[in-house]
Amino acid sequence: MPQDLHRALPDLLQATEAALRRKDLSQAAAWSREAVHVARSQHAGDVALGTACLTAARVRYASFDYAESYGLALEASKLLGRSGKIRLEVQAMHICCVICIETGELVTAMDHARRALQQARAVGDHGSQAVLLHKQAVVFELMEEQEAAMRCLVEAVELFQRPPRRPADEFFARTHLAAACLAHAEKLSLQGDEAQAGAERERAVAVLPAVDYNADLAAISAWIVVKAKLGELESARRGALGYLKLIRRSGSTRHHLAHALLTLGEYHIHNGRPDKGVKRLQRAIGKLRLGSNRSQLALTEQRLTTVYAAAGQYAQALTWLRQARRDRSRMETEQNKLRGRMAALEREVERRRAEQQETLMHTQRLAVVGRLMADIYNALAGPITDVHHALETCAREVGNERNSPRLTATLGRVIQRVDEASGLARQLKMFSYRAAPQSMVVELNEALREAWQGVALWRRGAERRLVVCGDLRAQVRVDVQRLAVLLRILLIEADKVARTDAVSVCLTAGADTTRLQLVVEAPSGAAAEAGVGVTLCEEIAQEMGGRLCRAPLASGGVDFHLEFPSIAADAAVDW
Numbered sequence: 205m206p207q208d209l210h211r212a213l214p215d216l217l218q219a220t221e222a223a224l225r226r227k228d229l230s231q232a233a234a235w236s237r238e239a240v241h242v243a244r245s246q247h248a249g250d251v252a253l254g255t256a257c258l259t260a261a262r263v264r265y266a267s268f269d270y271a272e273s274y275g276l277a278l279e280a281s282k283l284l285g286r287s288g289k290i291r292l293e294v295q296a297m298h299i300c301c302v303i304c305i306e307t308g309e310l311v312t313a314m315d316h317a318r319r320a321l322q323q324a325r326a327v328g329d330h331g332s333q334a335v336l337l338h339k340q341a342v343v344f345e346l347m348e349e350q351e352a353a354m355r356c357l358v359e360a361v362e363l364f365q366r367p368p369r370r371p372a373d374e375f376f377a378r379t380h381l382a383a384a385c386l387a388h389a390e391k392l393s394l395q396g397d398e399a400q401a402g403a404e405r406e407r408a409v410a411v412l413p414a415v416d417y418n419a420d421l422a423a424i425s426a427w428i429v430v431k432a433k434l435g436e437l438e439s440a441r442r443g444a445l446g447y448l449k450l451i452r453r454s455g456s457t458r459h460h461l462a463h464a465l466l467t468l469g470e471y472h473i474h475n476g477r478p479d480k481g482v483k484r485l486q487r488a489i490g491k492l493r494l495g496s497n498r499s500q501l502a503l504t505e506q507r508l509t510t511v512y513a514a515a516g517q518y519a520q521a522l523t524w525l526r527q528a529r530r531d532r533s534r535m536e537t538e539q540n541k542l543r544g545r546m547a548a549l550e551r552e553v554e555r556r557r558a559e560q561q562e563t564l565m566h567t568q569r570l571a572v573v574g575r576l577m578a579d580i581y582n583a584l585a586g587p588i589t590d591v592h593h594a595l596e597t598c599a600r601e602v603g604n605e606r607n608s609p610r611l612t613a614t615l616g617r618v619i620q621r622v623d624e625a626s627g628l629a630r631q632l633k634m635f636s637y638r639a640a641p642q643s644m645v646v647e648l649n650e651a652l653r654e655a656w657q658g659v660a661l662w663r664r665g666a667e668r669r670l671v672v673c674g675d676l677r678a679q680v681r682v683d684v685q686r687l688a689v690l691l692r693i694l695l696i697e698a699d700k701v702a703r704t705d706a707v708s709v710c711l712t713a714g715a716d717t718t719r720l721q722l723v724v725e726a727p728s729g730a731a732a733e734a735g736v737g738v739t740l741c742e743e744i745a746q747e748m749g750g751r752l753c754r755a756p757l758a759s760g761g762v763d764f765h766l767e768f769p770s771i772a773a774d775a776a777v778d779w
Contacts, residue, residue: 213242213252220259229267236260240276254283258296265299274303290327294320298332301339305346306500314343331370334363338377341384346503350388357381361411375416376423382412382430409434415443421450425467432474440471462491466504478515482508502532595619643683645771648711648720649676651684655691656707659699668699669706678713680768682748690744694752694764697737698724701761714770722764723757738764 216239223232240260243253257280264273281296297320304313317340324332337360344353357380364374389404408430415427424447431440444467451464465488473481485508492501505528512521595618649672656670680687698707702724710721738754745752750768757763 213239213246213248213256216242217256217259220263224263224266229263232263233267236263250283250287251289254280254287254289254296255292257283258292258299261296261299265303270303270307274300277303285323290323291329291332294324294329294332294336297323298335298339301336305339305342308502310343310346314340317343330363330366331368331373334360334370334377335373337363338373338380341380345384345387350384350391354381354384354388357384372416372419372423375413375419376426378411378413379423379427379430382408383426385411386430386433405434415439415446417446417450421447422463424450425463428467429470432471435474437471437475440474444468444471462488462500465491466500473511478511482511485511502528505531592619643681645679645681646684646687648678648680648718651687651691652695652709652720655688655695658688658692659695668702668704670695671706671708672711673708674711675713676711678711678718679771680718680750681771682750682768686744686748690741690748690752690766693737693744694722694741694766697741698722698764716770717767718770720764720766722766723761724764725757725759725761741766 216235220232220235220239223229223235236256236259239256240253242248243256248256257276261273261276261280264270264276267273277296277299281293281300284290284293284296297316301313301316301320304310304316317336321333321336321340324336337356341353341356341360344350344356357377360377361374361381364370364377385404385408389401389408392398392401392404412427412430412434415424417424424443428440428443428447431437431443447467448464451461465484469481469484469488471481472478472484485504489501489504489508492504505524509521509524509528512518512524599616599619652672653670660667695707704725708723710723712719712721738752742752745766745768748768750766753765753767755763755765
């Protein structure tokens with residue numbers, strides 16, 4: 205990067221900030237435009253260009269050039285977010301949000317506010333969180349959701365009070381909260397709930413701060429209106445005088461004239477001079493329409509309708525009511541869209557909450573089942589072992605005597621059944637010992653052979669071989685302990701009913717699934733006895749995100765299919 209750029213770009217940005225402080229918007233616009241040009245032409249990088257675009261967006265917004273300001277702020281948010289400059293990204297998204305509010309794009313405004321609030325919370329920026337909650341409250345007010353607006357404002361005030369304090373912003377939020385309380389009081393009064401309406405008015409009085417002339421001009425304007433609505437006309441008058449001085453001193457009177465006219469109009473109406481108030485509101489409507497401030501425009505026309513109706517001038521009231529409805533039509537469309545999105549979001553949150561609750565309950569049920577099976581094993585293991593030893597002793601003693609082949613055979617069958625019960629108890633014990641999942645890549649061939657060695661320790665009778673064919677390098681990403689338990693129980697079941705000298709397993713690795721096929725040849729009806737162990741295997745497979753299927757063979761026996769997502773498919777999931 206050329207050395208002169210290191211000097212030029214910071215100097216241009218500093219000159220822009222200085223011009224903004226002097227309220228010299230034309231000079232600030234020239235410097236900021238040059239800064240963006242330098243950053244682009246010299247390929248200064250995302251951070252430098254993003255900062256220049258953000259500064260230029262602030263200048264355009266101060267000049268009420270909403271279209272260019274929005275484009276620059278949107279570009280800045282993308283560049284700064286990509287560079288990890290989260291706090292600056294939040295500032296850019298805040299500008300986008302404010303412009304969308306003023307132009308009536310409520311859906312987009314709420315989207316910007318939500319994303320920016322999420323980022324501000326991620327970096328612990330309490331000041332930005334409070335400002336964005338304040339903007340969300342504005343959107344809720346435009347949707348006539350006063351209670352939601354007040355919740356946002358209460359949280360914003362609390363955040364503004366945390367260090368480092370931002371008195372000017374806190375003043376704006378507290379003033380806005382007082383205004384929201386008054387609006388809620390008016391709504392309650394229309395519903396006939398005077399007691400609650402009075403409580404809301406008292407709350408407005410309590411929360412409204414003393415005037416702060418260092419605050420934003422819009423905040424001072426709102427403070428004057430609240431004071432007038434509360435009947436504190438002398439305080440409102442003094443505030444209005446100070447407010448007008450600030451506007452004249454700002455050097456941008458024409459940009460703030462609409463808000464000044466709105467403020468003075470409300471002051472005159474509450475001071476018993478509705479004619480003067482109406483004239484100023486009508487002038488404000490003209491300024492708002494020129495500035496494309498659709499959200500405030502519709503509200504002002506509605507206010508003018510109310511004033512004419514209260515004065516008995518119903519023809520004028522009807523005219524302004526129709527105009528307000530025309531201007532509100534787009535706002536209502538935005539409101540309906542936003543309500544639809546919020547309802548969909550609430551449904552999605554509820555669905556996820558229900559899924560989490562169901563998962564938790566399922567885990568708790570599994571824990572209970574595991575403890576129960578462990579208890580069953582502990583209860584059965586001792587008696588079964590004692591019975592087995594006793595029967596073996598009896599069989600040896602009877603076998604030593606002559607003419608007892610039938611008794612010896614009967615005792616042999618009893619011992620076989622006891623061994624089967626003992627095997628089931630061991631399966632229950634293995635199932636109950638599952639711990640928290642520990643996912644890792646496992647080779648199925650190796651896992652099968654380890655499981656078969658474990659099964660051999662418990663086997664009685666003829667020795668069998670394990671034959672593994674197919675893709676011997678097939679791998680899955682699963683919980684190792686659960687897979688070991690599943691394979692041991694499954695091989696025990698296969699070994700129990702098999703009538704051949706080998707147990708055959710075929711492995712297949714596909715693009716989406718990895719499959720283990722175990723075909724057990726057995727006389728018809730033998731597979732039906734393998735119920736409890738296979739049920740345990742099905743449960744474990746489901747826990748690991750796989751599935752175990754079984755199908756009877758025409759020749760007798762059973763065909764097991766154990767499937768898991770392949771490693772490639774598992775990695776492609778967008779969590």
